[in-house]
Amino acid sequence: MESQQVKRKDLLGLEDLDREEIELILDTARSLREILERPIKKVPTLKGKTVVNMFFEPSTRTQSSFDLAAKRLSADTVSVSTKGSAVQKGESLLDTLLNIDAMKADAFIIRHWASGAPHFLARHTEAAVINAGDGTHEHPTQALLDMLTMQDKFGKIDGLNVLIVGDILHSRVARSNVFGLKKMGARVTLAGPPTLLPEHFESLGVEISYNIDEAVKDKDVIMALRIQKERLEEAYFPSIREYRKFFGITRERLRKAKDKAVIMHPGPVNWGVELDFDLLQERESLILDQVTNGVAIRMAVLYLFVRGEKSHE
Amino acid sequence: MSKILFKNGEVVNTARNTVDKADVLVENGLIIDVAPSIESRDFEIVDCRGLLLVPGLVDMHAHLREPGEEYKEDIRTGTTAAIHGGFVAVLSMPNTNPPSDTRSVVEYIVRRSKEEEKADVLPCGAITKGRKGEELAELGDMMEGGAVAFSDDGNWVQSSGVMRRALEYTKFFGGIIISHPEDKTLTYRGLANESPLTIKLGLRGMPVEAETIAIFRDIELVRLTRGRLHLAHVSAKESINLIKRAKEAGLNVTAEVTPHHLVFDEEVLISYDPNYKVNPPLRTREDREAILSALKEGIIDVVATDHAPHADFEKMDEFNAAPFGMIWLDFAFSVLYNELVRSGKMDLPALAKVMSTKPAELLGLKGLGAISKGYRASFFAYNPNVEIIVNREFLKSRAFNTPLYGKTLKGRVEWALKDGRIYRF
Numbered sequence: 001m002e003s004q005q006v007k008r009k010d011l012l013g014l015e016d017l018d019r020e021e022i023e024l025i026l027d028t029a030r031s032l033r034e035i036l037e038r039p040i041k042k043v044p045t046l047k048g049k050t051v052v053n054m055f056f057e058p059s060t061r062t063q064s065s066f067d068l069a070a071k072r073l074s075a076d077t078v079s080v081s082t083k084g085s086a087v088q089k090g091e092s093l094l095d096t097l098l099n100i101d102a103m104k105a106d107a108f109i110i111r112h113w114a115s116g117a118p119h120f121l122a123r124h125t126e127a128a129v130i131n132a133g134d135g136t137h138e139h140p141t142q143a144l145l146d147m148l149t150m151q152d153k154f155g156k157i158d159g160l161n162v163l164i165v166g167d168i169l170h171s172r173v174a175r176s177n178v179f180g181l182k183k184m185g186a187r188v189t190l191a192g193p194p195t196l197l198p199e200h201f202e203s204l205g206v207e208i209s210y211n212i213d214e215a216v217k218d219k220d221v222i223m224a225l226r227i228q229k230e231r232l233e234e235a236y237f238p239s240i241r242e243y244r245k246f247f248g249i250t251r252e253r254l255r256k257a258k259d260k261a262v263i264m265h266p267g268p269v270n271w272g273v274e275l276d277f278d279l280l281q282e283r284e285s286l287i288l289d290q291v292t293n294g295v296a297i298r299m300a301v302l303y304l305f306v307r308g309e310k311s312h313e
Numbered sequence: 314m315s316k317i318l319f320k321n322g323e324v325v326n327t328a329r330n331t332v333d334k335a336d337v338l339v340e341n342g343l344i345i346d347v348a349p350s351i352e353s354r355d356f357e358i359v360d361c362r363g364l365l366l367v368p369g370l371v372d373m374h375a376h377l378r379e380p381g382e383e384y385k386e387d388i389r390t391g392t393t394a395a396i397h398g399g400f401v402a403v404l405s406m407p408n409t410n411p412p413s414d415t416r417s418v419v420e421y422i423v424r425r426s427k428e429e430e431k432a433d434v435l436p437c438g439a440i441t442k443g444r445k446g447e448e449l450a451e452l453g454d455m456m457e458g459g460a461v462a463f464s465d466d467g468n469w470v471q472s473s474g475v476m477r478r479a480l481e482y483t484k485f486f487g488g489i490i491i492s493h494p495e496d497k498t499l500t501y502r503g504l505a506n507e508s509p510l511t512i513k514l515g516l517r518g519m520p521v522e523a524e525t526i527a528i529f530r531d532i533e534l535v536r537l538t539r540g541r542l543h544l545a546h547v548s549a550k551e552s553i554n555l556i557k558r559a560k561e562a563g564l565n566v567t568a569e570v571t572p573h574h575l576v577f578d579e580e581v582l583i584s585y586d587p588n589y590k591v592n593p594p595l596r597t598r599e600d601r602e603a604i605l606s607a608l609k610e611g612i613i614d615v616v617a618t619d620h621a622p623h624a625d626f627e628k629m630d631e632f633n634a635a636p637f638g639m640i641w642l643d644f645a646f647s648v649l650y651n652e653l654v655r656s657g658k659m660d661l662p663a664l665a666k667v668m669s670t671k672p673a674e675l676l677g678l679k680g681l682g683a684i685s686k687g688y689r690a691s692f693f694a695y696n697p698n699v700e701i702i703v704n705r706e707f708l709k710s711r712a713f714n715t716p717l718y719g720k721t722l723k724g725r726v727e728w729a730l731k732d733g734r735i736y737r738f
Contacts, residue, residue, distance in 0.1 A: 015513070093631050114633035115504075115515035116585025135633065137515030172515060203509035234501075 006304045010122045010129040013138035014179040022180060026148050029293070029300035035072060036295060046075035049106040049306050053079040054096070055132070056112040061267060061291060062132050062142070066109045069298035075306070078105075093117060094124060101125045107306050110134070128305040136170045142266050143176035145297040147184060149289050150221055153262060158185035163215050165190075165249060166225030166274055167236075168197045173225060173266045178204050191215045192225075192247055195236040212247055216257040223264040224249045224274040240273055251279040262286050316340045317733070318353050322361030322694065324684050325368065327666040337366065339690040342733035347686055359735070361694060364727060367665050368683050369401030369691035370646060371672035373491075373569055374466075374545055374617035376638070377403070377434065379425065380418070381410025386622035386711045388422070392431035394620075394642040394710035396736050399693040399726045400432050402678060403642070404617075406466040407439040414439035414450040416458035423459040432731065435461040435676065440479045440490060446470045449478060456486050461676050464491035466545060469527050471497070473534065480540025489675070491543045494527035494552075495519075495593065504632060506579045506594040514582060516632065519594050521549040528552050532559040535566055543675065544568040546619050548593040550603035557612045567675055569617035570604050572645050576652045577601075581716070587628055587635030588716040591619070608667060609659060615672045616664075618645050622712030639715050643708050647724040648717070650697060655723075693729035701725050 006021055014022065035043055051070040055063050063079070070077045080100065097108065107128040110118040115135030122129040133139040150157055162181055168174045168190050181188050182205055189207040190197055202208055209215040216222055227243060237243050244250070249263070263275070263285040271277045319337040324347065326333060336351040337344060377391035388405075395403045405422060407413035413422065419436045426434035438455035442448045444465040452463055463483065469492065470476040479490050500519040505511040507518025528544060532555060535542045544556065547568045559566040573591055578598045581589050589595060607613045621638020628635050641648075646668065653659040673682030680689035701707055701724070703717045728737045 092626055092629070093634070094629055112631060114631035117631040117633075119585045120587070120631055135515050136517070169512075175513070175515060198507075198512060200507075200509040200512040204513060 010118070011140055011301055011305055012119050012122060012129065012131045014140045014143055014176045014183070015138065017183070019183045022144070022147070022183060025144055025297065025300050025304060026151060028304060029144070029148055029296040032299045032303065033293070033296035035299070036292070041072055042074060043072070044074045045303060046070065046073040046306055049075045050104065051075045051077050051107045051109065051302065051306070052100055052105045053077060053109045054100070054111070055079070055081045056093070056117070057133070059111050059133070061294070062111060065291070065294040066132060066298050069295050070302055072295070072299055073302055075302065093121065097121045097125060101127060107302065128307060130301055130305060133172055135172065137172050138176045138179070139172040140176050141294070141297050141301055142173050143180040144301070145290055145293040146177055146223070146264060146266070147180055148293045148297055149264065149286050152289065152293070153286060154220060157181065160186040160221060161189070161219045162186050162221040162223065163189045163191060163219040164223045164225065165212060165215070165247060166192050166196070167227055167231060168192050168201060168225070170196070170228070170231070171225050177223070178206055182206070189215055189219070193237050193243070196231070212249070213253055213256055216253060216261070219257060219261055221262055221264055222249060222254070222257060225266065226268065227270055227274050244273055248274055248276065249279065250276045251282065254279055254283055264290060267291070316345075316356045317359060318351060318356040319359045319361050319366065320353065322364050322366040324366045325662050325665045327368065327662045327670040327683060330660070330662045332365065332661055337684060339730070339733050342690050344684060344686055344688045344690050347684060364694040364696055365661070366684055366692050367399065367646075367695050368669040369681060369693060369729070369731060370399045370668045371676065371678060371681060372400050372403045372618050372620065372642065373543070373615055373672045373676065374571070375403045375405055375620040375642065376408065376622065377405040378409065378622060380421065385624055388425040388434060389429050389431075390709060390711040391620075391622070391642065392426065392429050392434060394708065395432035396729050396731060397709045397726065397738055398643045399646050399695065399729055400642060401691040401729070401731045402433040402435055402673070402681060404435045404437050404461060404676070406437050406464060408444060408467045412439050412444050413437070414442050414444065416451065416454045419455045419458040419460045430734075431736070437462045437464050437466070437491065439463065440465045440470055441475060444468050446472055446475055449475070449482065452479070452483055452488060453486055456488055462489040462491050462543070464493065464545070466491065466493045469493050469495045469497065473530060476531065477534050477538060480534055480538040480542065484538070484540055487541065489541050489543050491545050492527070492531045493545050494524050494531060496523045496526045499523035499526070503594070504590065505582055506596045508579060508597060510579055511582065514585070516582065519592075521551055521596065521600075524549050524593055525551045525555060528555050532564065532566060535559065535564045536562070539565070541565045542567075545617070546571050546574065546593055547604065547613060548574045548596050548600065550600045553603055553607045553612055556607075560612065567614040568612070569615045570608055570613050571619045572616060572641055572649055573639060574601065575605055575608070575616070576648060577716075585632050586716055587630060587632050588639055588714055588718070590632060590635050590637055591621075591639055592637040605653075605658060609663065614667070614675060616649065616667045617672065618642060622710055623714045625713060628714040640708075640710050640712050641715070643710055644701065644703055644717070644722060646695065646726065647701065647722045650695070650724050651722065655697070690733040691731045694727040695724065696727050697724045699725045
């Protein structure tokens with residue numbers, strides 16, 4: 001494989017990348033995906049490299065996806081999660097990083113509840129920092145895997161009409177998808193209750209809709225986001241029932257969409273809240289394709305961002 | 314004490330708005346003469362050629378952290394940083410532990426200030442017991458103990474009823490109520506200004522309206538009570554209009570702005586540097602420009618630093634977890650001289666006026682705020698052309714939490730004089 005490199009040390013967000021860099025990651029993921037179909041799902045590319053998963057927020061799929069991706073490329077992996085680590089003993093974020101950095105890591109995969117935490121840490125280590133989701137800011141690998149999935153399905157991203165529905169305000173998935181999709185030439189509409197979709201989002205160059213029935217009509221992709229029950233505590237909407245009534249993606253509502261429109265969701269899905277389970281009977285869902293592509297995207301990101309000599313077959 | 318003659322300095326006169334070459338004669342802690350040329354006899358002479366002589370600065374808003382949080386700062390380090398930066402008097406906010414809500418804490422601060430003999434500490438008492446916004450603290454007793462103003466700084470007095478009583482009650486001794494205007498129900502868990510930028514950055518917003526709503530309520534209570542209100546750290550363009558109208562209506566309302574709201578705007582947050590995390594948050598460029606205009610027009614009366622020291626281990630953390638605030642006392646004047654005077658936005662006497670003359674006047678500090686005959690011999694020598702580096706060696710504050718850390722700044726306080734005593738650095 002051509003050993004093309006990216007121009008930066010860290011992958012902190014899609015806002016920072018240009019279209020060529022996004023295409024490079026997507027192309028790399030497509031060629032690495034083939035490894036996942038082999039009987040022996042492993043190549044020695046990152047042999048001798050150390051990848052540290054630092055997850056300061058619980059995550060099942062992202063963490064296992066990164067872990068698998070690193071192992072498929074033969075990197076050594078270490079996981080630091082909040083549970084049982086020094087973080088719970090009052091050690092600061094920076095201390096935790098510096099201590100593990102002193103053990104000579106090549107890359108840090110960071111998931112953190114605070115926006116900007118990976119950016120903060122990236123300034124304090126020579127190793128590559130990969131943002132695996134920071135607060136309500138960005139989740140670049142999620143948007144990359146979403147884009148790979150759309151590309152697989154439609155052959156291109158340019159010109160696609162994408163609707164993202166739900167808790168936009170708190171969604172790093174929405175932000176990263178907006179940055180990435182816009183750069184790749186898609187049109188993006190954001191929808192949800194106004195409390196979770198302030199008008200400031202218009203400054204990102206997207207359309208805003210508070211009417212889901214209208215918004216689904218001309219879309220190729222309908223992406224629903226998880227609704228956290230805790231948003232109820234701060235009165236963002238009156239009840240789950242009312243949310244579903246006005247903003248849920250239901251079978252009925254989807255009948256207004258184009259026939260070939262597909263359903264996506266970053267998972268885990270609250271079935272019966274943002275998505276109705278029965279709509280899978282008549283609609284194509286790409287949710288599991290997203291998960292498979294997640295491993296490929298993360299392999300590509302590690303391949304491109306972990307520096308230095310790499311082993312080649 | 315013998316007489317000291319400060320010879321050939323450029324003396325800043327905020328009353329006439331001039332900078333004049335003059336000699337200043339000091340005896341027993343007082344200025345006894347200022348004249349174009351004073352003949353030297355057996356005086357001790359301090360050569361001030363090439364130096365600007367600026368009236369000692371007065372900071373109406375600082376956190377000195379003593380008692381209770383001496384690991385961040387204490388009265389010794391805070392007042393040393395102050396005099397190092399040209400400040401001769403500093404108002405210390407009551408969010409200490411215990412809070413300064415009784416005469417005994419106020420007296421403790423006054424005593425510590427006297428022991429240190431650096432900048433004077435002017436204690437600000439809490440408005441309410443425990444700064445909880447419920448019951449009035451013993452305001453009159455604290456005033457007798459040395460409190461110069463009252464504030465629940467950090468907390469807005471949410472109850473209009475309690476704030477009314479505070480503004481009313483303090484009238485019998487002319488007390489000043491300093492409000493921290495922030496409706497916290499709108500800034501709950503907020504981190505930064507609410508704007509397109511911070512939406513993009515995923516930083517939870519603190520809307521301008523949290524400030525304007527609070528200012529509006531406070532001003533209406535002054536209309537009702539005819540009390541004396543000072544608004545802390547005004548940050549937003551919309552707030553200016555409210556203050557302007559209150560002043561036009563003859564209400565006894567004054568306001569301050571911090572150096573950070575004059576020199577930074579929210580754009581700096583793209584770095585997620587926790588040193589830029591302040592409350593009220595940095596706003597837009599438009600807000601910053603409006604505030605500067607308001608300061609020049611006198612709608613905002615003074616610059617107050619909101620010097621807020623924190624330990625490295627607290628501030629060097631993710632943006633959400635880091636506490637609000639940045640330090641200023643050591644170098645505020647240099648920064649504002651560069652940003653405002655050198656850039657031509659404001660002239661030097663005007664800057665000295667909002668950092669010295671006006672705050673001294675608002676706090677009723679006799680003898681401070683001018684280099685004139687009969688005033689206290691409290692001024693400093695500023696060399697605008699010498700560089701300083703904001704680092705551990707330079708800073709006298711115990712804390713280092715400033716985005717300017719490591720940066721080189723032009724301009725240095727060469728020495729400061731307080732009540733005739735000279736502090737050299």
